[in-house]
Amino acid sequence: xxxxxxxxxxxxxxxxxxxxxxxxxxxxxxxxxxxxxxxxxxxxxxxxxxxxxxxxxxxxxxxxxxxxxxxxxxxxxxxxxxxxxxxxxxxxxxxxxxxxxxxxxxxxxxxxxxxxxxxxxxxxxxxxxxxxxxxxxxxxxxxxxxxxxxxxxxxxxxxxxxxxxxxxxxxxxxx
Numbered sequence: 001x002x003x004x005x006x007x008x009x010x011x012x013x014x015x016x017x018x019x020x021x022x023x024x025x026x027x028x029x030x031x032x033x034x035x036x037x038x039x040x041x042x043x044x045x046x047x048x049x050x051x052x053x054x055x056x057x058x059x060x061x062x063x064x065x066x067x068x069x070x071x072x073x074x075x076x077x078x079x080x081x082x083x084x085x086x087x088x089x090x091x092x093x094x095x096x097x098x099x100x101x102x103x104x105x106x107x108x109x110x111x112x113x114x115x116x117x118x119x120x121x122x123x124x125x126x127x128x129x130x131x132x133x134x135x136x137x138x139x140x141x142x143x144x145x146x147x148x149x150x151x152x153x154x155x156x157x158x159x160x161x162x163x164x165x166x167x168x169x170x171x172x173x174x175x
Contacts, residue, residue: 015072022051030173
């Protein structure tokens, strides 16, 4: 019983650490200064989601333990979104409705991005990035962020999981 409890607590700490690494990377000023991502809460949500997804996909590729950790990291993200809404002053009655909308957006983004990554659909991925991050119907708007995300995806795939959990090898942010 204690083994299971300690393992669960350890995985939750690891998941929180992974989520923190995704957030830290998503907050890099170069996304805003070089790539033109708007410095607004909705655009930050998009970058957080993209980075959580990149780690999520990498973790899922590590069997049951990785899939469990990926799910816990995702749950940590959802919990953080709930906390942010409350910190922004959204009332308890409205939190549920807003969380449902955010949840739908989050699942939609992650499903579209993960499918495009799995299928090697660069054009579809780029169109999704342009639409979601840059609010543009022109896929070219997402070109540089797509390059960054695909290169990060490849780098993470080559990195041993023990290293990913501590220091993910993200691509350079260049425009």
